[in-house]
Amino acid sequence: xxxxxxxxxxxxxxxxxxxxxxxxxxxxxxxxxxxxxxxxxxxxxxxxxxxxxxxxxxxxxxxxxxxxxxxxxxxxxxxxxxxxxxxxxxxxxxxxxxxxxxxxxxxxxxxxxxxxxxxxxxxxxxxxxxxxxxxxxxxxxxxxxxxxxxxxxxxxxxxxxxxxxxxxxxxxxxxxxxxxxxxxxxxxxxxxxxxxxxxxxxxxxxxxxxxxxxxxxxxxxxxxxxxxxxxxxxxxxxxxxxxxxxxxxxxxxxxxxxxxxxxxxxxxxxxxxxxxxxxxxxxxxxxxxxxxxxxxxxxxxxxxxxxxxxxxxxxxxxxxxxxxxxxxxxxxxxxxxxxxxxxxxxxxxxxxxxxxxxxx
Numbered sequence: 001x002x003x004x005x006x007x008x009x010x011x012x013x014x015x016x017x018x019x020x021x022x023x024x025x026x027x028x029x030x031x032x033x034x035x036x037x038x039x040x041x042x043x044x045x046x047x048x049x050x051x052x053x054x055x056x057x058x059x060x061x062x063x064x065x066x067x068x069x070x071x072x073x074x075x076x077x078x079x080x081x082x083x084x085x086x087x088x089x090x091x092x093x094x095x096x097x098x099x100x101x102x103x104x105x106x107x108x109x110x111x112x113x114x115x116x117x118x119x120x121x122x123x124x125x126x127x128x129x130x131x132x133x134x135x136x137x138x139x140x141x142x143x144x145x146x147x148x149x150x151x152x153x154x155x156x157x158x159x160x161x162x163x164x165x166x167x168x169x170x171x172x173x174x175x176x177x178x179x180x181x182x183x184x185x186x187x188x189x190x191x192x193x194x195x196x197x198x199x200x201x202x203x204x205x206x207x208x209x210x211x212x213x214x215x216x217x218x219x220x221x222x223x224x225x226x227x228x229x230x231x232x233x234x235x236x237x238x239x240x241x242x243x244x245x246x247x248x249x250x251x252x253x254x255x256x257x258x259x260x261x262x263x264x265x266x267x268x269x270x271x272x273x274x275x276x277x278x279x280x281x282x283x284x285x286x287x288x289x290x291x292x293x294x295x296x297x298x299x300x301x302x303x304x305x306x307x308x309x310x311x312x313x314x315x316x317x318x319x320x321x322x323x324x325x326x327x328x329x330x331x332x333x334x335x336x337x338x339x340x341x342x343x344x345x346x347x348x349x350x351x352x353x354x355x356x357x358x359x360x
Contacts, residue, residue, distance in 0.1 A: 008316065012043050015309045018265060022302045026268020035269035035301075060145050067142025068168055070135060071175030074125030078178050082123060089119055125178040136181035137294060143172045144191045177227055182244060183292075247285065248292055254279045255291035259300050266303040275300075 019039045026032035088096040097107070105112040124132040150165040176184060257279035261267055267275050273289040280287065291297050299307035 011309045011313055016043060018306045019302050022266045022268045025265050026271045027274055028270040031270025032268040063142050064146045064149055067146055067172055070127040071172045073127045074175040074178050077125045078123055124180045132179040133181055136179040136184035139172055139176040140184045140187045143188055146172055250281050250284045251288055251291055254281050255296050255300060264303045266301045269301040272300050
């Protein structure tokens with residue numbers, strides 16, 4: 001697309017250069033190196049998809065497929081994997097205990113006690129990520145995209161696909177609830193509200209905003225009540241939300257001081273915790289390894305220019321997605337050929353099989 005494509009390419013190039021500079025500058029080299037190569041891989045895949053078919057709909061469908069796969073894994077973990085791990089630990093199964101030892105938790109050590117307490121008390125899904133908040137970050141991004149890709153189905157009243165799309169959205173919502181990330185729960189309605197306002201039906205939705213908000217609130221309350229009743233969700237997760245937010249405000253204040261250490265190239269991915277200790281507020285209760293805020297973490301790790309460029313690229317991509325979703329290609333399903341959706345349907349099944357065989 002001429003100048004637009006060149007501008008995006010220039011922003012990507014600058015972003016990668018700054019990410020690699022942050023690796024060179026980081027005090028903890030390994031995670032910075034991994035992050036630099038991951039960003040480079042994302043750029044390569046994005047370019048390949050763009051060459052395959054200009055636009056961002058293929059990338060959007062890829063995000064939706066990944067979102068569905070991770071949500072399926074999250075539900076599998078909470079309903080099957082975690083209870084089974086607790087049973088194996090209680091029986092002190094030799095094979096399982098050897099795996100625990102391989103993770104660095106020696107029997108009888110304080111770290112093993114911490115592992116035991118976490119295993120017995122936690123029911124937070126994390127999918128294939130290292131932390132529930134990381135999974136929630138993907139689902140916050142993927143849920144609005146998954147909803148947007150159903151525009152054609154719902155506008156044409158294709159009832160069979162409407163049911164499938166509704167089940168897919170429900171699966172992602174359930175996965176998001178199982179992460180117990182309160183900030184993610186707040187972010188999703190905000191994102192969907194903006195998405196609806198920007199769509200072709202935006203004016204009608206704005207007029208019916210209160211009806212939509214009331215229906216969504218009742219649906220969310222019903223889902224939370226059902227999960228609490230089934231034991232999947234702790235009610236304290238809801239009632240302690242404001243206390244958790246207060247802690248985050250404390251962390252963010254100290255994080256701004258970390259950002260000022262190296263505002264241009266950042267402190268390097270994985271090195272935030274070392275600098276946070278120098279700026280931790282005296283009354284703050286925890287020593288954290290990341291600021292619990294994606295944009296702030298990106299700025300601290302790679303520098304302010306990285307965060308700005310990333311947000312610009314994200315805004316351009318989402319803007320293009322809204323335009324493409326409002327005028328989809330009728331010859332395909334959600335803008336992609338049927339073979340792609342066969343692969344997307346296989347993804348949750350494959351993840352579940354790998355998890356069942358302890359290969360995930």
